Every structure is written in C-alpha cells, then in structure tokens.
Amino acid sequence: MEFSFIHISDIHIGRAFSSINNYAFDEKVKNIYNNATEKAFNRFIDFSLSAQPDFILISGDTFDNIEQDFKSKLILKEGLKKLEKNGIKVYLICGNHDPVNAYNKNTFDFDENSLIKIIGINSERYSDFTVTDKDNNKIAVIHALSYTENHMSENPLKYFSTIKEDEKDTFHIGLLHCDIENSDNSQYAPCKADELRNFNYNYWALGHIHIPIKKDNNIFYSGTLQGRNPKETGIHGFRFIKVNNNIIIENKFIPSDIIRFEDMEINLSDTKDITSSYSDISDKLNNFILNETNSLCELFLIRLKLKGNIEFYDEINDEYYKTITEKIKDIFSSKIYISDINNETNPKIDENILKNDDGISGEIYRTADNENINEAFNKAQADFSNIISYCKFTDEEYSQFKTELYEEIKKSLINLANNVYFNENKEDIVYE
Ligand SMILES: [Mn+2]
CATH class of the missing domain: 3.30.110 (Translation Initiation Factor IF3)
Structure with missing residues (x-):
C-alpha cells in the first residue's frame, strides 16, 4: 500500500524579521519582508494541493505568539480549510511559541469529523491515533504531543507509547517539538536521538530547530518555512515523503523560502x-x-x-x-x-618591517624562507608517506603539488607574522 505525507514545522506566522542592518531596507525590500511568511506559507499550500498527500504533519510553532492579530489567524485558518476541502488531513501539534491556549477555541474548534486535528485542542495533549486513506485503509499510526505552556523541561518521551503487538505492521510516526542532544536542562522538551530510536518508529517528524536536519533516515527536523534573521542561513522549506509497504521510498526537501x-x-x-x-x-x-x-x-x-x-x-x-x-x-x-x-x-605590514622585527612576528616571518619550509615539508612527507603514495602522483604532479604546498605554507606564515605584528603594535600604527 502506498501513501504520502508532508512534514512541515516552525512556520512562525506573525514573526518579524530581525537583526538586519539598515542598509538593507528600502521600499521594495520592505514589501518583500512584509509578505514573505504568507507567500512561503502559500507555496506550501499550493504544493500540497498539487501533490495531494494523504496527510500533513505540522511539528509546532505554527504561530509565533500566544496572542495573534486577525491576519495571522486568517492565514492559518484559510490554509487549513483549503487542505481540508481537498481531502488532505492535517495534524498539528503545539510548540513552545504556540502552546495549546494560543488556539482560540472559537476559531480552531474543529469537530471530530473534520480532517483537521490540533493536538491538545481537538484531542488530549498526548494522543496515539490511526490514520486512514481515502478508501479507509489503515495507513499509519501517529503518536503526538503538544506543549501546554511555553516551555517543557521534562523529557517528552515519557508520554509516548511503544508500538503495540497488533500494530507492528503499520507505519509509525512520532510528532514532536523537542530539543535533541542539547543540554539536559533545556527548557524545550530535552531528549536524545537514541531514545527516539528506541521506539522503533518509522519516522520522527520533529520541530523546534530552524535549520533542516536529517539526523538519520528516520529522524528529521524539517526546519522553519522561511528564515527570519541572519542566523537562519541557507535554504528553508518542508519535506515530502512517500511510503510503500511501510518503507520510505521518497523523502524530498521542498524549498519554500522567499x-x-x-x-x-x-x-x-x-x-x-x-x-x-x-x-x-x-x-x-x-x-x-x-x-x-x-x-x-x-x-x-x-x-x-x-x-x-x-x-x-x-x-x-x-x-x-x-x-x-x-x-x-x-x-x-x-x-x-x-x-x-x-x-x-x-x-598589511611592510615585509621589510617583518623581516627585521626582533620579536615573535619576525621569528615567524623568517620561518617562511625556503630552507625552513623544506625541513617542515620533509618531516610532513615522512609522516604522511602512506597518504602521498595513495595519491599515485606522476613526477610532474608531485612537483606541482610540492610547489603549491610551499606557496600555501609561505603565505600562511607571512599572514601569521603580519597578524601577530599588528596585534602587538596596534596602538602605535599611524595611518596617514
Ligand atoms: Mn520555532
């Protein structure tokens, strides 16, 4: 039996961009900033509508805050409704930024027939439940936990249940917002990757860390949908996973960042x-x-x-x-x-100054003459003779390798001498 799902996390609707230098602000850029989260979210919705996964897992921090403005609520509610209308199930857990009371009961009280389930609002805070496909075949069991407060200092895995004997032939998923392999006193559901592995689930859909991480073939942080500050570098998006006979046959990262x-x-x-x-x-x-x-x-x-x-x-x-x-x-x-x-x-310090310096920088600079490098090179050559023979250099290649290495060593020594000299004499250097 084949099915597919999407794993997305840390959407942080309502979060502003931060720590960006003033040089990078003008009208055009401001416009891009202002619409980026909504646009990235819509890319995810559009992708889902065309890929038609059986279900979507949202691993926490969907809202940036417990209290949201009207627009943020609308973005999420409309998105969820679009997915539901297209027959796609959605399971959302609450993270430290959006613990269960962030979800206003009037707006997010989906009834039990709804395809949308917010864990902790439309169910208990911890739930195990079975997911079926459109033909009512049982395709997966999901184990999910939500935050009830803006922190969770206990190990979250104490809530999770092991695979039952009669469910061994089903695909099991853990849905969790947690801090793995960080310090034991983390305030955000600390636990270890090995503890997750002990459950023998087929996929852990994790949230909290904003950079996409593949811990191993079964443990993933999908990362945030859109980076919000210069620390959140690199590509951001979500994951699309296809499963056949309980084996993951496809696991793709889909970029969504603006x-x-x-x-x-x-x-x-x-x-x-x-x-x-x-x-x-x-x-x-x-x-x-x-x-x-x-x-x-x-x-x-x-x-x-x-x-x-x-x-x-x-x-x-x-x-x-x-x-x-x-x-x-x-x-x-x-x-x-x-x-x-x-x-x-x-x-850059004048090389004549370095050459004649009687301190440590002069000492380093003078090491960069060929005789000294030659000595260092011969020693390295003896130490690494095994590795060098692996390279199977021709004579010409070897002599080129040697020349390049010489140049590199020389350059770094001169740079080092330069930096040492600068740091020792900073106060005395006068610029014209
Ligand atoms: Mn987050």
Whole structure:
C-alpha cells in the first residue's frame, strides 16, 4: 500500500524579521519582508494541493505568539480549510511559541469529523491515533504531543507509547517539538536521538530547530518555512515523503523560502586597492547567484565577512560599507543585498618591517624562507608517506603539488607574522 505525507514545522506566522542592518531596507525590500511568511506559507499550500498527500504533519510553532492579530489567524485558518476541502488531513501539534491556549477555541474548534486535528485542542495533549486513506485503509499510526505552556523541561518521551503487538505492521510516526542532544536542562522538551530510536518508529517528524536536519533516515527536523534573521542561513522549506509497504521510498526537501540569508567570507589579501575590492566582491556574489538560477527566492541577504591582510585597511569604514552596499544592490538589480558587514581584516605590514622585527612576528616571518619550509615539508612527507603514495602522483604532479604546498605554507606564515605584528603594535600604527 502506498501513501504520502508532508512534514512541515516552525512556520512562525506573525514573526518579524530581525537583526538586519539598515542598509538593507528600502521600499521594495520592505514589501518583500512584509509578505514573505504568507507567500512561503502559500507555496506550501499550493504544493500540497498539487501533490495531494494523504496527510500533513505540522511539528509546532505554527504561530509565533500566544496572542495573534486577525491576519495571522486568517492565514492559518484559510490554509487549513483549503487542505481540508481537498481531502488532505492535517495534524498539528503545539510548540513552545504556540502552546495549546494560543488556539482560540472559537476559531480552531474543529469537530471530530473534520480532517483537521490540533493536538491538545481537538484531542488530549498526548494522543496515539490511526490514520486512514481515502478508501479507509489503515495507513499509519501517529503518536503526538503538544506543549501546554511555553516551555517543557521534562523529557517528552515519557508520554509516548511503544508500538503495540497488533500494530507492528503499520507505519509509525512520532510528532514532536523537542530539543535533541542539547543540554539536559533545556527548557524545550530535552531528549536524545537514541531514545527516539528506541521506539522503533518509522519516522520522527520533529520541530523546534530552524535549520533542516536529517539526523538519520528516520529522524528529521524539517526546519522553519522561511528564515527570519541572519542566523537562519541557507535554504528553508518542508519535506515530502512517500511510503510503500511501510518503507520510505521518497523523502524530498521542498524549498519554500522567499528571502534567503547567507554568510559569505571574502579574503581581500590579494586585492590591490579599494576600487578592485568592489569588483572582487561582486565577482564572488556573481558566482554565488549563478548557482541559484533555479531558486524561487526573491531576495538574498548576504552577511559579508571581510578577511585578510589588506593594503587599504584604513579605508574600510562606514562610507565604504554604504558604497559597497549600494553598488551590489545596483549590479544585482535589488536581488542581492548586503545585510551586514563584519570587518575582520588586518592591515598589511611592510615585509621589510617583518623581516627585521626582533620579536615573535619576525621569528615567524623568517620561518617562511625556503630552507625552513623544506625541513617542515620533509618531516610532513615522512609522516604522511602512506597518504602521498595513495595519491599515485606522476613526477610532474608531485612537483606541482610540492610547489603549491610551499606557496600555501609561505603565505600562511607571512599572514601569521603580519597578524601577530599588528596585534602587538596596534596602538602605535599611524595611518596617514
Ligand atoms: Mn520555532
């Protein structure tokens, strides 16, 4: 027997975007922000209507708050109703952001014939129940637990029941909002992956962690539907799972995000001057966006981390941030914004100063001469001779490998000397 379901979590309807630098705000962007959650939610609804899964699991934190505005309630209620109208069952548990009392009884009191079930509102706080398909065949057993308060410091698994003898041939799912393998004193239903495995369920549909995580073939965090701050980097969406004879035959991640956050590190050590830094940064962003041509994202917010020992260190200031942000916005017609810039560069120190320094930086710099590297290289070669022989280098390849490695070592030693010198002499360096 074949069936399919969707696992989605942490929709956080009503949650605002946060920690975004002012440079990344203008009318166009504000519009995208304001509609992103609703739009991402609608992508999930549209996907569901076309994929027609037998049921949908929502693993908590559907609302961002216990109290919601009218619009947030409407988004959820209308979405759920659309799914129900199309014969799709929905099972929703409550998380720490939306414990059971977040669901107003008048709005969310679905009767027992409804295809929508909010665990803790339309059932007990913990429930085991059987799911049937449209032809009334038993397809799965779901074990689900909701939060009744905005925290749960006890291990949630004490509520869960083991598989009954006469239900061994059914597909079992755990639906839970929890904190796995974090500290034991987590306030958000702490438990361990091994404890989940002990239940021998076929799939754990987890919520709480906003980054999608595959713990193993049976334990998944689907992640949040749409990242809301620069910490929630990378792709976001939900999962679509197909099961045949109790075996998962398909488990796909479906992207739904409208805005994507990314961190990007740029080393400007080899960049000549401030003007070429603009093109070096935009080249790197261009490579990034080329990999995203199939993405449905409308906006990429990039947090830049500038690194390296650079010539134009004293020109990296607020004015520079503004200019680079404007330039990137123009070059990528407002599809890429710099959301923040972390400056982790050091000034480039004149090599003659390093060479003649009588402190530790001079010591390191002088190690970078060929004789010393040669000694280090020979030692490494002896230590790693097994690995090197695995590589089956030709003579030419080996000599190229050696040259590149030499260059790398030399460069890192000079950079290290540079950084040590800078940190020791910071106060005394005067810029003109
Ligand atoms: Mn959450």
